[in-house]
Amino acid sequence: MADSTATAPSFTPREQQVLALLSGGDTYCSIARRLGISRHTVDTYLRHLRKKTGTRNRTQLAVLASQLGFRA
Numbered sequence: 001m002a003d004s005t006a007t008a009p010s011f012t013p014r015e016q017q018v019l020a021l022l023s024g025g026d027t028y029c030s031i032a033r034r035l036g037i038s039r040h041t042v043d044t045y046l047r048h049l050r051k052k053t054g055t056r057n058r059t060q061l062a063v064l065a066s067q068l069g070f071r072a
Helices: 013-023 028-035 039-053 058-067
Strands: none
Touching: 013 028, 013 039, 013 058, 028 039, 039 058
């Protein structure tokens, strides 16, 4: 998992929305429904976010999002 003491990468407004919902425990489907996008698009955002942050999975990404202060 990415070192949370390092500088946080910059996120687009939509990535911030996805992170906030993910940190709140939302599923891919509920994130998609709440943002009016497809589940596939949510998956794409999460893949890009994992790459940006160096996290390996959704759980690590959700923990990091919470540590960075993203809240739904």
